[in-house]
Amino acid sequence: MKHVIIGNGIAGVSAAEVIRELDATAAITMIGDETFPPYSRPMISYVLEGSQSHAKLPIRSADFYNELGIEPILGQRAAGIEVESCQVVLANGATVPYDRLLIATGADPRPIKADGLGLKNIFYMRTQAHAAAQVAALDNARKAVVLGGGLVGFKAAYGLLKRGLAVTMLITSGYPLAMQVDLVAGQMILAEMVRHGLTVEVGVTVQGFAGSKRVEAVVTDTGRLLDCDLVIIGKGVLPCRDFIPKDRVEVDLGVVVDEYLQTSAANIYAAGDVAELHDLARDCRWVNALWPEAANQGRVAGYNMAGIRLAYPGSLSRNVMRVFDLDVLTVGNTDPRDEDGFVTVSTGGQANRFYRRLVIKEDRLVGAVLIGDIEQGGVLRALIENRTPLRLPAERLLRPGFNFGQLL
Amino acid sequence: MNQVVVHPERCVGCMQCMLACATAHSRNGTLFGATLERPQPKPRIHVGAGRFNEGFPNRCRHCQPAPCQSACLAGAINRIASTGTVMINLDRCINCASCAMACPYGVIRFHEDPFGPPNRPIAVKCDNCSNRVVKGLIPACVEVCKAGALTWEAVDDAMRRKNREVARAMTGEADCPNVPAGVALLKFIKRAELELNER
Incomplete structure (x- = not known):
C-alpha cells in the first residue's frame, strides 16, 4: 500500500504517524512546501511577541521522516492530481503515484491587492520563515500597521504591541475577532488592546504602500498616508486547493469531505485547514482552519487511509488567547445573528472585566465565550462537541463555581 | 499498577x-x-x-489518549509509559491554555509554581x-x-x-x-x- 500525503503541517504529520502506527511496512511519501522540521504553527505568534524563541518551534524530531520511514519530497508544492491514473503531479513535472492520497495542504494567507507590495518590511504571518523575518525586522521598527482584525491580524497586533511598537490595526468590523466573539466580548478585547496602546481604524481600505526600499507608509483609498516602518497583512487564510481538479474532486471553499474525511473521489482524503466538513455547532459544512482540529482530523484520516473505518463526527471552532490581562476562550457558534431558535444567556461584561456568554439551541449548548476564569472552558467544549442534552438550567453553567461534578 | x-x-x-x-x-x-x-x-x-x-x-484522569496532549501547541505534554501519568513539561509549556480548551474535566490551572520557572505562569495539574x-x-x-x-x-x-x-x-x-x-x-x-x- 502506497500512501501519499500532500502537506507537512500538523494534519499531514498526524496522519503519517497513525498510518505508521497501524502499518509498519506501508510506503509513505510526504510532499511538503516547507523544509523546516515539523513545527507548531500557532507558536509563531509567540515568537513574534518574544515570549518563545524560534528554536522552540519544532515539535517533532529533526529526523522525523527518517525515523518513521517516510520518503520526504520537500520544498515543493503539488501542482495537480491525476485522479484517473492515481498520481500527484509536482511543480517540477515529476509524478508521484498513490494508492491512498491525503490532501493536507493547509491554507495560505489571504492575499491582498495593493500597490507597492514588494517593499521591504511588509509581511504575511503564516510560516516560521515569516516569523523569523518579522523578528529580524523589529530592531529598526517603531510604528507598525496591521491589516485585518481576525485571528491572524489580532495575533500580529498583539505580538507587536508586546514588542513595544506603536500599532495601528485596520479592521472592517467594529471590533477585532468578530468571527470568534460577540459584540460585548469583542469590545472588551478591543478596550484591553487600546489600553495597551493599540490604535484602531475602522472601515479603512488600503490602496497601496509607499516607500523607497522599505515601507514608509500605508496609503488608504482616500489618499491618506499612515506612517509606518512595518506592516503585517493578517486578512485570514484561504485553503490551498487550486491544484485540485474540481471536476473530479468536490471543492467548495475547502475540499469537501464526508464523516470519514474522504473526498468525493475514491481513495482521496482531506484533513486540516484545507478540508470542509460538517461543523457540530453550526450544523452545516464549514472550514475550521484551526491547529487542534487539523491534528485530530489528520489522525482520523490516517486511520481511514490505513483501512480502519473511523468517523469524525464534525469540526468545531475553538480559540483560547491571552490578551494582556484578559483570558479569552471561545468555542462553537458564539454569535448566531440572523438565525432563529437560539437562546443566549450571559453574565458580567465590560465593567467587571469578566464575561460569560452561552448560546443554546433547543436543549443543547452550541457556543460559549468566556473572559476570565477560563479553566472550565473544556467542560463546555465537551458539552458542545458531544451534543450532550443539558440537564441543568443554562444559568447554572454561568455561575463561578460551575464544575464537571454538576453534570453528573 | x-x-x-x-x-x-x-x-x-x-x-x-x-x-x-x-x-x-x-x-x-x-x-x-x-x-x-x-x-x-x-x-x-x-x-x-x-x-x-x-x-x-476533581482531578486529572490521565486519559488515554489524552486530549490535552494532542491539543498542546508546544509539545509540552507527554505520558510516562511506566506509570501512565500524563505530565506537563514546565520548560516547554508556553501557558497558552490550549489544554484548558481540550480538558473535558476542567482540571488544569495556570499559575506560577514553586518548582516552575520563576515569574512565569504555566499549566499545572495532577x-x-x-x-x-x-x-x-x-x-x-x-x-x-x-x-x-x-x-x-x-x-x-x-x-x-x-x-x-x-x-x-x-x-x-x-x-x-x-x-x-x-x-x-x-x-x-x-x-x-x-x-x-x-x-
Missing part, C-alpha cells in the same frame, strides 16, 4: 486533599511552611460543589504525586482522605469491589451500605437545604 481512584459518592467536601496536595507540591513540605512560600503552592485536586452541593473531588511515589509514599490526597473518597489501588480491583457493592445493594443484602450512614446523611441534608432555598 496502582492509581488514584475517586469515589465521589463518599466525598464529604472537607477539602483536606487540596491542602495535602498543595503541601506535597511545595518546596517546604509542611502545611504552615507552604502557606508562607512564594509563589504560593496550589492544589492540583479541586473539590467543587456538585449539582446538589455535595463535595466533588502529576500522580510522582515524586512521592518513587519514595514509596502514596499520593498525598489519598493519604489524607478520611472518607474513603480517594483510594490508591489497581483500577480493576476498584471496579470489582464496586460491582460487588452494587450487586449487594440490588439484592437487598444492604446490611453494609456502600456509603457510610454519616456521609449519606450529610449529603441528604445538603440536598434538602438546597431544595428549600430554591423553593
